[in-house]
Amino acid sequence: MKQLLTFIILITSVFAVKAQDSTAQAPAAKWEYTAEKKGEQEYILHLKGTIEKGWKLFSTTMKDDDPNTRVTVDSAATITGITEEGELKKAPEPLLDNIEIKYFENQVTLQVAVKLNGPANKLEGAVNYMALKGEEVTGPDEVKFRFNIDASGNIVNVAAGLQESATGGQTLKRAAIDMANPLSNCGGEGAPVKKSLWGIFVLGMLGGFIALVTPCVFPLIPLTVSFFTKKSQDKKTGIKNAVLYGFFILLIYVLLSVPFHLVDSLDPEILNNISTNVWLNLIFFVIFIVFAISFFGYFEITLPSGLASKVDSKSGVGGIIGIFFMALTLALVSFSCTGPILGSLLVGSISTDGGPMQLTAGMAGFGFALALPFALFAMFPNLLKSLPKSGGWLSSVKVVLGFIEIAMAIKFLSNADLVTHWGLVKREVFFAVWIICGFLIVLYLLGKIRFPHDSPLKKISTTRWVFAAIFLAITIYLLPGVTNTKYANRKLISGFPPPLNYSIYKGAGGVEANVVNDYEAALKLAKEQNKPILIDFTGWACVNCRKMEENVWPDERVKTLIEGDYILVSLYVDDRKLLPEDQQFLFTTNTGRKKEIKSIGDKYATMQTENFAINAQPYYVLISPDEKLLTKPVAYTPNAAEYESWLKCGLEAFKKNK
Structure with missing residues (x-):
């Protein structure tokens, strides 16, 4: 449960930061900076703060444990003293337990x-201030400053922090690209093909059915159904209450997706930022490893008894409210088994090609699958006799899920590794972990491995033999993934492992981009070779991008067109590598929002949304060297012949334009 709370806090923090960026209030103080030279390598910085009406700005003399204002400088210098000019006031503050505050x-x-x-050509630092107005406390708010120092030791202030840049803005908003007037009318309609909501719903149901056969949920089915049928005055009432109970289970899981709809309206890139967030993926990696160890029986993850008791006590109220809290109790007590499955669904839906509706559909499928048995068995109680008895097989299910959790954990670590370029989880390492997990599952099902809660396996049942054969077949299929052969491309799982070119083998991969993350270089190359450009808006953690690169681009006809007739530039919208300091700037989007362009991903995600009003990947655009749009852009196109036709159409438009 602690891991869940950590995750919720992280998500809430991300949302809060994004919301603050979108609807930030006016600062409590505005600052101006000047400086004067006092001696050899000695200076006085004058940091003047104009405080907004009604605000009290805390003094630098306040203690570290109390609200305060602090000034910091970089390692180039040391602060030798701070004095304050202004009317310093002192008064007890009721909001802060009547401690005496000092403020301006x-x-x-x-x-x-x-x-x-020592010798330096610049001095940077920041004022971190806190302020009070009524019952509102702000800060610490950081306001940066910067001074340049010339060869003679003279000091002058320059603008600090990210500034608006006309040149930088022009690199993002390309005036020559006209989405309304492509030279040819072929291609898509400019909107990516979203995942099928029904497909997501079915995947969610699959996750829910898996959760049903875990020790946390399965034993509750006959107990709960018996409770409704016996406690109700008649069969009709029992069925009605059980159906209502199932509906509330479905509702609870759907409600979990509601916050994502709210934050998506604040920033169209927020879901992509969450799904590719390094720390979030690392936290999921740790959570899944912890769950796996728990599934192996080395410890038990349980809810705090106080929380479970409070929720459960409400279930005795009776009526609709009592039934709702019974459903909520089920969701809470089954978390140790359902949490990892929900985590996979969450991150799988909140992706570069997913979104809030996909998440809602997945959650609805999950809740529906959990709710279905309770309603079904309440209508037909005799079916309960056909249910297998609870027993050791439930523990076996848990262990198998534990190995699957480890396989899923490596996916989250891989996501973090890809966007940061650590090089820890190369494609072959990823496959090796999955292969080892597969073989261990087979050995466990055949009784060669035991865990703390397992009893000796006297006889291998037919069911175990069947599942052992299935997992062995899957593992054998994965084996070529660790090789440097043409069979290394495992098409059935395209998108899950890292890209083909993220390999321990040199030269491995399919179609290679002429330019990566440098649009201007691609334009220059296109002009030199007189070729059109294929812009590939992609992401390191984008599943459908990998499917295109591994299933469509290697098609001989498509590969020939891309490598022979186009300049391919791949622009990664989730690349967290920072741009050089002189290339970072503040950009005003077409919606009026101020956005910091700090990383490669910031740059190309903004370029995509500003020019094409689309923030999903993959997304492909054909343009001429003078940036005329050759065709309508297309998104995920799994049909190689269709993609080839679109490339040919763009090539014909380019030749006519010449």
Whole structure:
């Protein structure tokens, strides 16, 4: 449960930051900076703060444990003293348990004496201030400053933080690209093909059915159904209550997706940012490993008794409210088994080609599968006799799920590894982990491996033989994935492992981009070779991008067209590598929102949304070297012949344009 709470806190923090970026209030103080030279490598920084009406800005003399204002400088210098100019006031503050606060109103100037630690051509730092207005406390808010130092030791202030850049803005909003007037009318309609909601719903149901046969849920089915049928005055009432119970189970899981609809309206890129967030993926990796160890029987994950008791006590209220809390109790007590399955569904739906509706569909499928048995067995109680008895087989299911959890965990670690370029989980390492997990499952099902809660296996049942054969077949299919052969491309699982070119083998991979993450270089190359450009808006953690690269691009006809007639530039919208400092800037989007362009991903995700009003990947655009749109862009196109036709159409449009 602690892991779940950590995850919720992380998600809430991400949402809060994004919401703050979108609807940020006016700062409590505005700052101006000047500086003067006092001696050899010694300077006085004058940091003047104009405080908004009604705000109290805390003094630098407040203790570290109390609200305060602090000034920091980089390693180039050391602060030797700070004095404050302004009317310093003191008063007890009821909001802070009547401690005496020291503060300024209207205006304050901080005189900061600094000494350089050695030769330097710049000095950077920040004011981190806190302020109070009524019952509202803000901060610490960071306001950066920067000073340049010339060869003679003179110091002058320059703009700090990210600034608007006309040149930078032009690199994102390409004036020559006209989405309304492509040279040829072939191609898509400019909107990516979303995952089928019904397909997501079915996948969610599959996850729900898996959750049903876990020790946390399965034993509850006959107990709960018997409770409704025996407690109700008549059979009709029992059926009605059981169906209502199932409906509330479905509703609870659907409600979990509602916050994602709210945050998606704040920032169209937020779901992609969450799914490719390094820390979120690492947390999921750790959570899944912890769940796996728990499934192996080395410890038990349980809810805090107080929380479970409070929710369960409400279930005795009776009526509709009592039934709702019974459903909520089921969702909570079964979390140790359903949590990992829900985690996979969550991150799988919140992806570069997913979204809130996909998540809702998946959650609905999951809740429907969990709810179905309770309603079904309440209508037909005799079917309960056909249910297998609870026993050791449930523990076996848990162990198999534990190995699957490890396989899923490596996927989250791989996502973090790809967007940061650590090189920890190369494609072959990924396959090796999955292959080892597969063989261990087979050995476990055949009784060669035992865990703490397992009893000796006297006889291998037919069911075990069947599942052992299935997992052995899957594992054998995965084996070529660790080789450097033409069979290394395992098409049935395209998108799950890292890309073909993210390999321990040099030269491995399919169709290679001429340019990666450098649009201007691609334009230059296209002009030099007089070829059109194929823009590939992609992502390191994009499943459908990998499917295109491994299933469609290697098609001989498609490969010949891309490599012979186009300049292919791949732009990764989730690349977290920071741009050089002089290339970072503040950009005003076409919706009026201020957005910081700090990383490669920021740059090309914004370029895609600004020019094509689309933020899903993969997304393919054909343009001429002078940036004329040759065709309508297309998204995920799994049919190689269709993709080939689109490439040919773009080539014909380019030749006519010449």
